[in-house]
Amino acid sequence: MRHYLSQISKRQEGIALVLSVLVLSNLLMITFIVTDVILRIGKTSREIGESEAAYFAAETAIEQAVYKIEKERDGSEIGTAVPPDIGFLNDFKATWRRYLSPINTTPIICVDDNNVSYIYTTVADVSDPLKGGNKSCLYTATAGNITKGNPLKVKLRGTKSFEINFNVAVPASLNFYPPSIDIDWPNSTPGRVIVLSAAGQESVDTMTSPSILKVPSSGQFGATPNYRVRVLNNGFSDVTYDIGPHNSSPGNIMPVGIEIVGKGYFNNQKERIIVVDKKSWKIY
Template sequence: SLVLVILIIGAILFGVLIVADIVVRQAKVTQGFDLSEKAYMAAETGVEEAAYKVNKDFCRVDTTDCNASGALSLGGQYITTLSIDKKEPNTGQTTGLGEDITNSNPWEAALSTSSSLLLSLDLNSQNKIYPDSITISQNPSGLGELIFWECQTIGSPRTCNESFQTSTTYTTFPQTLNTAPSDSHYYKIRINNTASETVTYTLTPSSDHSLPVGAIIESTGTYQDYERKTKFTLPKWQIFGGE
């Protein structure tokens, strides 16, 4: 009976040790998860700050002006880098997806009935980043509407002077839009598909520059020994409406 008691006590102690080990491991995993999440939170904060610099502060996207770095009050640091996005997004095209939008690889956007494409050419820069012109065509030919906004910029950083803003509406295609003064103007292009069928609109930049469609923000967040990286595309285009 003494042997039996010893065996029972040993089994209980062994079980307690196993439970204790599991609890310790779980605590370490939970702590590691919390620290990793804090690093991720720092990285996300960096993305938000860089996006604000682009959209609200009009930082120059072809310089280091848009890069962000800092520390959170609860701990954690972040640092970001920014680049110009010139890649053709997924808008129903047949070729060129993910490649630079150039004169030889134009941007194709398939718009369903009553849908619209809006593209803003308002990234501030030190040097010229936009093409001198953009030609917009449609296939099949038919109904459609193109609205082209121009806004003269003022100040440093350059912002839109709404007192010098104009718009022109076109209902025939193709149309070539003059964007050569992009060092002193911002532009917006809106294409409305008013046809009763899906129409593919092609935006072809002149050969001098690729067509920027946004910015890419890469952010690294750290907390103690943990590091998290995130990549965010800040689009300057949108498709909305449609059936």
């Protein structure tokens, strides 16, 4: 009897030992899992913080560049793709690079009388009564850069006007502006083409009847032009004007906007990119 009870006791001790081992194993497993989760959360939180710092650096670069262009009309120190302008935030770990480039193409954009813009897919849409037929439009005959052979076409409804600016200084090494442009007013309808200084206080040139006006009439735009071109349709019928480079030499391309790229980094690893496009024209 005692022998039998002794065997039962030993079995119970064995079972208790096995249970203890299982409990300890589970506790260790839970500890490892919790530790791994904490490490992963910590790593993820750090990565989010680094990404936010990189994004903030890119955002800072863009905001400063936009201010320089919109308020001071000066992008000469913003940089080019090679080399870009480089800066940093206060902690030096977050850095940024920024540069600008010309926007030399345009989609088919039409603007209604309420200044609401529409984008269409084919040139035929410009004259479609259900699409661009009752709107002022901006487009090129073929997709691609705006050149002498593929000028910017501006269809203005009666009493509407168009303005395009060539008044932002750019890096001297950047091929941005053509030497000069032509404004071709082909129809015998009432109107005017006015060339102003950037401040709008000085009339540089005017055209009061259909013709071709070269801007500037002498000299070249260079990297620091100071011109605003305004086209007015004083009639009641649609008029389409052609605006493009004066000559067809390679590289003579007319911009219709500025693209600003800001890249933010944290420890030169986390990269965040912000791109802002600023158009140089308006229809009103």
